[in-house]
Amino acid sequence: MSHEQYIKKEGKFEYLEKGEGHTIVVLHGLFGALSNFADVIETFSKKYRVIVPIMPLYSLPLVKTGVGSMAKYIKQFIEHKKLEDVTLLGNSLGGHIALICALDIPEKVHSMVLTGSSGLYENAFGGSFPRREDKEYLRKKIEVTFYDPKVATDELVDEVFKIVNDRNKLIRILALAKSAIRHNMAEDLEKFKMPACLIWGKNDNITPPDVAEEFHKHLPDSELHWIDKCGHAAMMEHPTEFNAILNEWLSRKV
Secondary structure (H helix, E strand, O other): OOOOOEEEOOOEEEEEOOOOOOEEEEEEOOOOOOHHHHHHHHHHOOOOOEEEEEEOOOOHHHOOOOOHHHHHHHHHHHHHOOOEEEEEEOOHHHHHHHHHHHHHHHHHHEEEEEEOOOOOOOOOOOOOOOOOOOOOHHHHHHHHOOOOOHHHHHHHHHHHHHHOOOOOHHHHHHHHHHHHHHHHHHHHHHOOOOOEEEOOOOEOOOOOOOHHHHHHHOOOOOEEEEEOOOOOOOOHHHHHHHHHHHHHHHHHOO
């Protein structure tokens, strides 16, 4: 289920686009590649226009690497593509970026879908990777992301291993993680007017369930949906259930 053929490049932007209809902009997290959203892209592009901008997580100067700069990049992308009335769907750091964009350009944002979103507080992936050349140690760190450790496949471990063993990428990941923790949005939540759908794993160790409760309590127009036996990346661990919740919610809101 590779979606590589749908990737386009325009100027500094690289993105996947598939399907037509109401636009869903998917924002990946720190280690999130397209593969994390394979099922979402596959399912929703049959009925909607799904766009996944590939964020410059590793290519900006270090001083410009943070949640603010990623949100700025996404706002420029929305401008570049002349998108209106979009649903922003973000996991983890992607959810945080969705929140910043929706706060800054509410006139362009129809709704938000947040899953395992940072922005309030999180147990970061660990402030450092003391044994990053040790694959088994890394595997254990990645397994914490999921309820079922089997979701941390060899492919996924290899992907993360490559990233954290590239010093330039590693320092940017740590900078992004720190900036996400510093950039707290608790004070902003009541300003959001658009509908928000929160889809959360009951067993999320990174952004635990009380983070979801907090978002739900303070976002004026939000619904909270739980997925059982599920960690931090619901769309990877329980794609069928995640898609069913999202599909039902979109069919009421769009």
